[in-house]
Amino acid sequence: MSVPLDGNAIAGALGELFAVDVSVARLECGGCGMEGVVAEVVVYIDAPGVVARCRACDNVLFRLVRAPDRAWLDLRGVAYLRLRTTST
Amino acid sequence: MAGIVSPGFFGRRRDASPRLPPGQYLVRDFPVLSAGPTPRVNLDTWEFRIATETGEKRTWDWPAFQALPADDVTVDLHCVTKWSKLATSWRGVSVDTLLDGIETDAEYALVHAFGGYTTNLPLADLRGGKAWVAYGYDGADLTPEHGGPARLLVPHLYLWKSAKWVRGIDLRRTDERGFWEQLGYHNYGDPWLEQRYSAD
Amino acid sequence: MARAAVLRGLSWRVATVVGVRDETAAGRTIVFELPGWPGHAAGQHVDVRLTAPDGYSTQRSYSIASAPGGDLVELTVERLPDGEVSPYLTQVLSVGDQIELRGPIGGWFVWDDASPDPVLLIAGGSGVVPLAAMVRARFAVGSSAPFRLLYSVRDPASLLFGAELDHYQRTDLSFGVHLAFTRTAPADVPRPVGRIDAAFLTDATAGGPFSAPDAPAVFACGPTGFVEAVANLVVAAGHEARRIKTERFGPSGSQR
């Protein structure tokens, strides 16, 4: 099935790795410069790992591979991620 | 970490077989995995290219590729996501045929596909009747979702090495990791040794 | 929004089934008890993980159907005939059984119950589930934000939450439901059978602050193909892309 989902659908997989909700972070595509939100990128989950692509240019933004005891996250297609923090 | 057993849950039908490598389940259908949109490749512009470490290139267009001697092979497939499919039948050109007469000292190959996918393997694993560029499956043309018009077929390694929509092979003196090999998957991927993930 | 600040990653919890409710022939609501549940916002989902006796394991995402509040979480699942997980959840899992679940997940596809902005909800099939949670949350907190739900469904028998939605629309004029039947319509519906199209969108958003100039918050949810089609229609009708939030359920989260 090459039917994609939204970044929102992998918020659980990201939430396992990070203390903040990365799905609401803003990002810029390193390929075309489009700005967006992690929850809205195009996501393929029927693969050996998760592949997230830019909705505008198909560039691979990030990839996530999960082994039973380790996870790999490759962000090389993302120019930046901007996360909201709770100030104390 | 294995979860608690869900009462009454068995999942999609999975069979055991002595022909299965460790940790694999048998499937009857042919699951489609994809990491991106399915490339629609035009046969009029399709080209397959082998480039050596010295920059020498050899290319075939679709009619020239079809004119090469082809093999009919029946092989077992093992996907790293744990499904295996036995006795699948393919038609394609042996990579030995494609490499015939090419001068090279390369030890490694980096395979390129339409859509940007790459995978790497030792050149020796593409030689000796172990690998094909396949364009027929089960008596018909290979469909786009299974990698058509042509895909690499290296059945002795996990299926991610059998790049769908293959467009060329670079012969290299040094090893360069491909799309999944860069990110946690094993550099070689022997299903019988259960080489799923890299060691570190 | 009741969102607990938990400064650690999400982990799997054991959820106990305390109730099941058949909604339609293929749809069932499952009520889970989750001790220590941190609370959720309307629109969020959970991941469910199932493990077979031989160690085989698989997971799927399901939207939370219930309004925020309490230790109970309801999921409404529509069975796909040849699916791996949905037949188990709707036919096998029973009261007293335990499964693994993690959540609440996703802070993006959520309705902010403090916002007075008009809300346009567009659902295809089981895509109505997170949108129903938003409707339930609206009534639970007593919000007066104008809400309208456009709901595409195969036939009357597949309608999820029909009686409840109808009750809401009778009791509150600022909430309305417009149904599009794609296969079979009830006899008393004048509109012919068909998918949500531009004309339907125009009709169904008339008579309230739901057109592009009113800039309603738009939430669209359902099978991937449905969401793609609807998002294009809404943009073509002049709504700004930044006001539109989508949730794609996959190839066949259910047929429309």
Ligand SMILES: Cc1cc2nc3c(=O)[nH]c(=O)nc-3n(C[C@H](O)[C@H](O)[C@H](O)COP(=O)(O)OP(=O)(O)OC[C@H]3O[C@@H](n4cnc5c(N)ncnc54)[C@H](O)[C@@H]3O)c2cc1C
């Ligand atoms: C964020 C999110 C929220 C969701 N919320 C809900 C919800 O509230 N309610 C709800 O009902 N659903 C929801 N879904 C959809 C849900 O996650 C499942 O996709 C759905 O229940 C189907 O799962 P399944 O295991 O029954 O079907 P699957 O086994 O996954 O099959 C789905 C379809 O694909 C086909 N298929 C799958 N694998 C193969 C294969 N190997 N070979 C050939 N065909 C195959 C099947 O035949 C079937 O038609 C949600 C999805 C997401 C992403």
Ligand SMILES: [Zn+2]
């Ligand atoms: Zn881009």
